[in-house]
Amino acid sequence: xxxxxxxxxxxxxxxxxxxxxxxxxxxxxxxxxxxxxxxxxxxxxxxxxxxxxxxxxxxxxxxxxxxxxxxxxxxxxxxxxxxxxxxxxxxxxxxxxxxxxxxxxxxxxxxxxxxxxxxxxxxxxxxxxxxxxxxxxxxxxxxxxxxxxxxxxxxxxxxxxxxxxxxxxxxxxxxxxxxxxxxxxxxxxxxxxxxxxxxxxxxxxxxxxxxxxxxxxx
Ligand code: E4P
Numbered sequence: 001x002x003x004x005x006x007x008x009x010x011x012x013x014x015x016x017x018x019x020x021x022x023x024x025x026x027x028x029x030x031x032x033x034x035x036x037x038x039x040x041x042x043x044x045x046x047x048x049x050x051x052x053x054x055x056x057x058x059x060x061x062x063x064x065x066x067x068x069x070x071x072x073x074x075x076x077x078x079x080x081x082x083x084x085x086x087x088x089x090x091x092x093x094x095x096x097x098x099x100x101x102x103x104x105x106x107x108x109x110x111x112x113x114x115x116x117x118x119x120x121x122x123x124x125x126x127x128x129x130x131x132x133x134x135x136x137x138x139x140x141x142x143x144x145x146x147x148x149x150x151x152x153x154x155x156x157x158x159x160x161x162x163x164x165x166x167x168x169x170x171x172x173x174x175x176x177x178x179x180x181x182x183x184x185x186x187x188x189x190x191x192x193x194x195x196x197x198x199x200x201x202x203x204x205x206x207x208x209x210x211x212x213x214x215x216x217x218x
Contacts, residue, residue: 001176003023004162004183007025008043013025016190022050025054027057028056028058028108040077054126057077058108059083064091067085068098075103082104084107087115092122095107106124106128109128111133116147116148116152120151120157120159127160128164129148131164131171132171142171145175160182162182163175164184
């Protein structure tokens with residue numbers, strides 16, 4: 001499963017990228033607003049850090065024509081831009097045109113299997129089902145990932161399932177178990193995948209025993 005990082009925090013992306021943990025980056029208007037930076041400037045910086053890997057930048061127009069124009073403008077930032085459009089009828093139209101031009105398109109704000117089916121038919125490169133926001137309204141977000149996986153496999157759709165709105169390490173594990181192609185998560189979630197209480201406890205015990213030996217390795 002590919003790891004995308006859901007942030008515009010350049011330092012956080014760099015830290016994970018140095019460890020080989022970054023296969024792409026996703027942003028959205030809220031993430032850009034939080035960064036406090038100019039969208040083109042920060043996106044260009046991220047694209048340069050991970051050449052050849054997709055960096056999603058989102059359009060904000062509501063009509064297809066506007067999304068197409070914004071998408072083309074965002075794609076000028078770098079070769080590795082994936083244009084993000086919302087899963088609306090207009091967004092699907094924009095997806096069809098932009099993918100027809102050979103651009104990567106990430107169809108976002110997906111909350112149902114039928115929406116994901118339409119995105120695949122429109123030629124989306126990525127579909128972004130938002131699991132955390134479904135969990136927030138007491139619908140199991142991971143069930144949606146399983147449904148989309150089944151549908152895409154039934155018909156060999158090449159659209160990649162990009163599990164989004166990830167809030168917990170369990171989301172990461174379940175996405176991988178269900179065969180999601182990609183999971184995008186905040187840096188803190190990816191880093192906390194390394195944590196386990198028994199690792200901490202075991203390390204503590206080893207160090208206490210080691211201290212008793214009086215030995216040094218270096
Ligand atoms: C994905 O592309 C979105 O940017 C993101 O995962 C949304 O997550 P949120 O629901 O935590 O805002």
